Amino acid sequence: MTASETFTHTQVPLTVEGVQLNVAAIHRDGNLTPIVFLHGFGSTKEDYADIVQHAEFAGHPFLAYDAPGCGESQCSDLSSISIPFLLQTALQMLEHFGIERFHLVGHSMGGLTALMLAHQFPERVISFVDIEGNIAPEDCFLSRQIVDYPSDDPEKFFTAFIERARQAPAYASALYSASLRHKVRAGAVRGIFESMVDLSDNADLMSKFLGLKCPRMFMYGEQNASLSYLSHIEARGVRLAPIPACGHFPMYSNPTAMWIQIADFQTGSRTG
Numbered sequence: 594m595t596a597s598e599t600f601t602h603t604q605v606p607l608t609v610e611g612v613q614l615n616v617a618a619i620h621r622d623g624n625l626t627p628i629v630f631l632h633g634f635g636s637t638k639e640d641y642a643d644i645v646q647h648a649e650f651a652g653h654p655f656l657a658y659d660a661p662g663c664g665e666s667q668c669s670d671l672s673s674i675s676i677p678f679l680l681q682t683a684l685q686m687l688e689h690f691g692i693e694r695f696h697l698v699g700h701s702m703g704g705l706t707a708l709m710l711a712h713q714f715p716e717r718v719i720s721f722v723d724i725e726g727n728i729a730p731e732d733c734f735l736s737r738q739i740v741d742y743p744s745d746d747p748e749k750f751f752t753a754f755i756e757r758a759r760q761a762p763a764y765a766s767a768l769y770s771a772s773l774r775h776k777v778r779a780g781a782v783r784g785i786f787e788s789m790v791d792l793s794d795n796a797d798l799m800s801k802f803l804g805l806k807c808p809r810m811f812m813y814g815e816q817n818a819s820l821s822y823l824s825h826i827e828a829r830g831v832r833l834a835p836i837p838a839c840g841h842f843p844m845y846s847n848p849t850a851m852w853i854q855i856a857d858f859q860t861g862s863r864t865g
Contacts, residue, residue, distance in 0.1 A: 599621070599645065600619045600620060600621045600642065600645055600655075601619065601620055601621065602617070602618070602619050603617075603618050603619075603620065604616065604617055604618075604665075605617075605618055605658070605686065605689050607682065607685050607686075607689070609661070609678060609681045609682050609685060610673060610678060610681060612661075612668060612669055612670045612673045612678075613668075613669040614661050614666065614667065614668050614669070614682065615666065615667040616658050616659065616661065616666045616682065616686060617638065617658060617659045617664055617665035617666045618638065618656060618657065618658035618659075618686065619638050619639075619641075619642060619656075619657050619658070620654070620655060620656045620657070620690060621645065621653075621654055621655050622654050623651075623652045623653050623654040623655075624652055625652040625653045625654070626653060626654075626694070626695065626696060626719060627653065627654040627655060627656065627692045627694075627695040627696070628644070628650070628653050628654070628655040628656075628695060628696045628697075628698065628859070629655070629656050629657075629683075629687070629692065629695045629696070629697050629698070630644075630655065630656070630657040630698045630699070630703070631657075631660070631679075631683065631697075631698070631699040631700070631702075631703030631704070631706050631707050632657065632659070632660065632663070632664075632700060632702075632703045633699075633700040633701030633702045633703050633704070633724075633842075634663075634701055634702040634735060634736070634777070634785060634786075635663075635758075635769060635772075635773045635776055635777055636663075636700065636701075636703075636776065636842075636844070637659050637663060637664035637665075637776050638657040638658050638659050638664060639657075639664075640657070640700065640844045641655070641657040641698070641844070642657070643848060643852070644852070647852050647856065649852075649856035649860070650856065653696075654692075656686065656687075656690055656692065658686055660674075660679055660682065660702070660703070660706075661674050661678070661679070661682055661781070662674045662777065662778045662780070662781025662785070663776055663777055663778075663781070664776055668778075668781070671778055671780035671781040671784075672780060672783075672784055673784065674781045674784045674785055675784045675785060675787070675788035676702070676705055676706055676709060676785070676788040676789060676792055677709075677788065678784075679702075679706045679785075680706055680709050680710055680713075683706060683707075683710055684710070687717075693717060694716075694717050694718075694719055695717065695718065695719060696718075696719050696720045696721075696722075696859050696862070697710070697711060697718050697719075697720070697721045697722070698721075698722040698724070698855060699721075699722070699723060699724065699726050700724035700725065700726065700844070701724070701725055701726060701727075701735070701841065702726075702727075702736075702785060702789060703726065704723045704724055704725065704726015704727065705726045705727040705789060705792065705793075705798070707721065707723065707726060708721075708723065708726055708727075708728065708798060708801060708802055709792075709801075711805055711807065712801040712804070712805065715805060715806055715807065718805070718807050719807060719808075719862060720807050720808045720809070720810075720858065720859055720862035721805060721807055721808070721809045721810070722810045722812060722834075722854075722855055722858060722859075723802070723809065723810065723811050723812065724812040724813075724843060724851075725811075725812065725813050725814070725817065725841055727789060727792065727793045727798060728793075728798045728799050728801075728802045728811075728822070728826075729793065729798065729799055729820075729821070729822055730793050730794050731820065731821060732793055732820075733789060733790050733793050733794075734841075735758075735786075735841075736785070736786040736787075736789035736790050736793075737786075737790050738754055738757070738786070739782070739783060739786035739787055739790065740790060742754075742757075747779040747780050747782060747783060748779050750779075750782065750783075751773075751774070751777075751779040751782055754773075754782070755770050755773045755774060756770070758770035758773065759771075763816055763840035763841065764814060764816055764838065764839050764840035764841075764842065764845075764846040765839075765840060765841075765842040765845040765846045766840065766841075766842075768842075768845055769842055769845065799822065799826075802826070802831075803826065803829045803831070807862075808832070808858070808861070808862040809830070809831045809832065810831065810832040810833075810834050810854070810855075810858045811823075811826055811831050811832070811833055811834065812834040812835075812836060812843060812851065812854060812855075813833075813834070813835060813836065814835075814836050814839030814840040814841060814842070814843060814846065814847075815835050815836060815837050815838070815839055816839060816840040816841075817840060817841065818835060832858060834854040834858070836850045836851060836854070837850060
């Protein structure tokens, strides 16, 4: 690999709302505008490591990290994790790496965290790629299982969740299920899912998304083209990016198409 194709792996100790964290991150320096990636539930920072393989992003610093309770990151109190907690983690990670203004990319859980970040700090976000992040109640097809399949035992709930994912008739669902137990601590699931459902049902996420002034792209798998709001957000200036042969996970099903769309959109945002 050439120097431009490498990244650095590091551990960042943080204290968020009194909880001790050790956040695992990958990052790269550069002279252009930084790109910040937030992964989805059951995924990790490595979803975005292939940015170094795409020449379109040469010169751009980037940051991707494992959310608390996920991947290689450590958290002293898993029950404290929620979307607001993940937002505070993101703010501290941006401060640690000295990132002030940036292109933002978030998938699913990370898309919702990214939306809350962009809504609260709009002056910092240059563009926003939302990869099936929650903007309406119908987006809780994973997280609402905490309501639809209640269990007082975190391990039993997670085991059943993994099996449902394995059997789901969607692109990459079985692949996704295979690594869930290695990528998420069971004790983190309830707080994350309950906050995702609460925000999706009660926080008027659609208005927050459409109210952003930065260029926005909503990426979705063609298998989810039935989402009821697609024409509505397109009419309000959101660029749609359907990914062929894909469900909820473009980084697993069709990563080449995902990276092409992100690069084209961010290039347009810069020149626009």
